Amino acid sequence: MIRYIGQRLLQGAFVLWAAYTVSFLILYLLPGDAVSIMASGDEQNAVDPALVEKLRAEYGLDRPLYEQYFIALFKALQLDFGLSIKNGVPATQTVAEVLPETIKLAVAGFALAVLLGSALAVVAAFSRNRWIRQAFSSLPPLGIAVPTFWIGLLLLQFFSFRLRLFPAIGNDGGQSLVLPALTLAIPTSAVIAQLLTRSLHQTLGEPYIEQIRAKGASEALINFGHALRNAAIPTLTMLGILVGNLLAGAVVSETVFSRAGIGRLTVTAVNSRDIPVVQTLVVLAAAIFVVTSLIVDLIYPLVDPRINTSRGAKA
Amino acid sequence: MSSHAEPLLKVENLRVDYVVDGSPRNAVAGVSFEVRAGEVVAIVGESGSGKTTTAHSIINLLPGNARVSSGSVTFAGTDLTQLTRKEWQGVRGKDIGLIPQDPTASLDPLQRVGEQVAEALTIHRLQPRKAARQSAVRLLEESGIRDAPSRARQFPHQFSGGMRQRVLIATALAAQPKLVIADEPTSALDVTVQRQILDNIAALTTERGTSVLLITHDLGVAADRADRIIVMRGGEIVEEGSATAVLGDPQHSYTQQLIAAAPGLSPRRLRPSVSVQNPSATADSGTVHVSPLVEATSLRKVFSLPRTAGGARSLTAVDDVSLDIRRGETLALVGESGSGKSTVARLLLRLDKPTSGSVTFDGVDLASVRGERLRQLRRRFQVVFQSPYASLDPRFSVEDIIAEPLRAFAEGTPAERKSRVKALLEEVHLPVDYGTRRPAELSGGQRQRIAIARALALKPELVVLDEAVSALDVSVQAQILTLLAELQVQESLSYLFISHDLAVVQQISDRVAVMQAGKLVEIGEATAVLENPVEDYTRQLITAIPGRQPQRSLT
Numbered sequence: 001m002i003r004y005i006g007q008r009l010l011q012g013a014f015v016l017w018a019a020y021t022v023s024f025l026i027l028y029l030l031p032g033d034a035v036s037i038m039a040s041g042d043e044q045n046a047v048d049p050a051l052v053e054k055l056r057a058e059y060g061l062d063r064p065l066y067e068q069y070f071i072a073l074f075k076a077l078q079l080d081f082g083l084s085i086k087n088g089v090p091a092t093q094t095v096a097e098v099l100p101e102t103i104k105l106a107v108a109g110f111a112l113a114v115l116l117g118s119a120l121a122v123v124a125a126f127s128r129n130r131w132i133r134q135a136f137s138s139l140p141p142l143g144i145a146v147p148t149f150w151i152g153l154l155l156l157q158f159f160s161f162r163l164r165l166f167p168a169i170g171n172d173g174g175q176s177l178v179l180p181a182l183t184l185a186i187p188t189s190a191v192i193a194q195l196l197t198r199s200l201h202q203t204l205g206e207p208y209i210e211q212i213r214a215k216g217a218s219e220a221l222i223n224f225g226h227a228l229r230n231a232a233i234p235t236l237t238m239l240g241i242l243v244g245n246l247l248a249g250a251v252v253s254e255t256v257f258s259r260a261g262i263g264r265l266t267v268t269a270v271n272s273r274d275i276p277v278v279q280t281l282v283v284l285a286a287a288i289f290v291v292t293s294l295i296v297d298l299i300y301p302l303v304d305p306r307i308n309t310s311r312g313a314k315a
Numbered sequence: 316m317s318s319h320a321e322p323l324l325k326v327e328n329l330r331v332d333y334v335v336d337g338s339p340r341n342a343v344a345g346v347s348f349e350v351r352a353g354e355v356v357a358i359v360g361e362s363g364s365g366k367t368t369t370a371h372s373i374i375n376l377l378p379g380n381a382r383v384s385s386g387s388v389t390f391a392g393t394d395l396t397q398l399t400r401k402e403w404q405g406v407r408g409k410d411i412g413l414i415p416q417d418p419t420a421s422l423d424p425l426q427r428v429g430e431q432v433a434e435a436l437t438i439h440r441l442q443p444r445k446a447a448r449q450s451a452v453r454l455l456e457e458s459g460i461r462d463a464p465s466r467a468r469q470f471p472h473q474f475s476g477g478m479r480q481r482v483l484i485a486t487a488l489a490a491q492p493k494l495v496i497a498d499e500p501t502s503a504l505d506v507t508v509q510r511q512i513l514d515n516i517a518a519l520t521t522e523r524g525t526s527v528l529l530i531t532h533d534l535g536v537a538a539d540r541a542d543r544i545i546v547m548r549g550g551e552i553v554e555e556g557s558a559t560a561v562l563g564d565p566q567h568s569y570t571q572q573l574i575a576a577a578p579g580l581s582p583r584r585l586r587p588s589v590s591v592q593n594p595s596a597t598a599d600s601g602t603v604h605v606s607p608l609v610e611a612t613s614l615r616k617v618f619s620l621p622r623t624a625g626g627a628r629s630l631t632a633v634d635d636v637s638l639d640i641r642r643g644e645t646l647a648l649v650g651e652s653g654s655g656k657s658t659v660a661r662l663l664l665r666l667d668k669p670t671s672g673s674v675t676f677d678g679v680d681l682a683s684v685r686g687e688r689l690r691q692l693r694r695r696f697q698v699v700f701q702s703p704y705a706s707l708d709p710r711f712s713v714e715d716i717i718a719e720p721l722r723a724f725a726e727g728t729p730a731e732r733k734s735r736v737k738a739l740l741e742e743v744h745l746p747v748d749y750g751t752r753r754p755a756e757l758s759g760g761q762r763q764r765i766a767i768a769r770a771l772a773l774k775p776e777l778v779v780l781d782e783a784v785s786a787l788d789v790s791v792q793a794q795i796l797t798l799l800a801e802l803q804v805q806e807s808l809s810y811l812f813i814s815h816d817l818a819v820v821q822q823i824s825d826r827v828a829v830m831q832a833g834k835l836v837e838i839g840e841a842t843a844v845l846e847n848p849v850e851d852y853t854r855q856l857i858t859a860i861p862g863r864q865p866q867r868s869l870t
Contacts, residue, residue, distance in 0.1 A: 206420060207415060207416075207417055207420040207421045208420060208421050208422055208423050208424075210376055210415070210421075211413070211415055211421040211422070211483065211486075212423065212434070213376060213407065214374060214376060214407050214408060214412070214413035214415075214487075215407065215408035215434060215435045215438055215486065216403075216404045216405065216406070216407040216408030216409055216435075216438050216439055216490075217404070217408075217434070217438050218404055218438075219400075221438070226423050226425075226426070229425055230423065230424065230425055303425075304424075304425065305424075305425065305470040305472070306424060306470070306472045
């Protein structure tokens, strides 16, 4: 077991290194470096070319690529991704300042998504009424198809402007969290509902379900005591990926509702070519993927006795 | 005996239809029968005869598209067809138990087996949870599970197929139902396990006075176990009577056919034994030396196992096995699942390499050839697998399937291949126009014929039949065996016939090799091995053949 976790952590370290390296190379290949972007900020006050050169030397941009890379990597290992070009604050600090807001949003959004998605799937699979089953089965594809920003705009229009129930923008308290979290939750819940409904249908056709029915079990016991647990397993596999998707959703949700958070920070950092911040965000996203998929793998054997991690370690 | 009292179960004029594509298709057409208290009644028939549908309509577990269109089912004085959903929950498991067909898929994989047995008691509030758990351990013990207290805490995947069926028997009998429906309870199991399971059901139900409705396609099983036998065909009962009467003096021609098809009931050879190529005979003539077609010498195959705490590191699947297959003969390789017989076959076909030992095919060491030479050698040995459902590509037409080996070896022009496919279809007694159909449109027996035609396409010398008839109904099994015997003579084939069923083996083989736990325990002429087995294990396999038990005295 410990061996297994050790192996997974090594894999995780590799993923983080690869994410860092690839993003470094891509950003390097893009035309224009940090200093020239800073310098070209204003047409009227053209910056003195000598000053630009001095700055480039200061940032180490005049050195060969491999030197720049190893210096940057060495610093990154110490969680130093450089100073934000925009305000000269360490990039990690810029990210850390807004991270709690996004964590709040993501946790709320994810919890909502799991609740909403499971509820949809349960009704779609267990209802005795054929029309209800069909209606609820057709909701998830709709939820996936509709663009997230549009859902956000609709919610904003209806609940903030028309009903004035929730604030339209900002980060003040629980009230302001509701609509962004809902915007984030709807597409994710649709994916969960889709997977879980299909899995439930399949599980309900298994011979052991009939056997439980033959014992005299009520439909409630069959559905909630046996089928749901069995059907949840394939969905669980997808949760790691869905958590990653939440980050992408956060970009849209935070932009629509003008919330501070790493989603909106990503957009501004990319627009202003704030390379240190972008790299911090890339590595952070990779780390989130690594950690969630490790957590999912560790939960798996607890849910499914057939899976043995110490055996999986060999493969 | 309570034969004059009201029967426990009375089925009257039962009709069941399946709605397929909007129109009803009749599956059970007016069936009437009774089961008395303490009686064992067997319903015998092929797949599609309506036997399982009849059984499932008694316990109201029909699939969603099935409707009971008329008739009544009276159980202990109540008309079951009038029950509400809620009332059904009180009958299932408590008054009528079900032992299912496929034990491997009939237990919840996420629940400990003890809990699953206990659930049968707690659902009906017969015992509180804690007491039910203790009862479950006792029930598992009675069903023949050793070390039940700790086994009860294990999960289904830690049990073998036979052991899972014991768990399901314990579950079905937990609430002491008056009737147990056993739906093909052993068709997914090995013959030796089959006998233990049927013994177990018999012992437990006799002790409790439980009635049993046994559904089976094997008349041999019915003959051994039932007081009365009902023979079904096409949704109707064609014959019904005491086991002795039905077997001893069958009235309907279909029953007679079934008796003839049941290998255990009518042991016979399908063709004369091969004696022409007996090595001793050729040794006398001195001029022609006939070497065996296949010679395997001290084969060993060791699989390494994933590391587990304290577990073994490797598994010796085949341990020092030497055998030969003579030209034109049928060598049967018998043994239970896990005995290593399929691994031997894989080594002989060079689908796998032995850890040590060698295989020669017609004098060529299989380990020494590779690439194109091996490919050319492969034409000469073909294989037919157990499941005709899994071994045919569902997207290919029958013609494509049979012609595939011809295309692979670029045999003939497309037109020639087409006519070869036609000839092959005729050889396996299928209509020529089946070429355009797809596997899904065919029955299990028809699919197996196609798999045989495909194996014969390249005119091989050796055909390995890996449990090739085990997945088929008894009567279909008999047809396929007859076909194989016929083709063997026509095409002068050698067969390696792998089976766990000695009843089938005795019908077709010249020599028999018995494997147990990776070792070859006995090999010899079929008649010698089957009539005078030297090894205990072989004797066990022989007594496990259904239909061989002395008739029970019907009191």
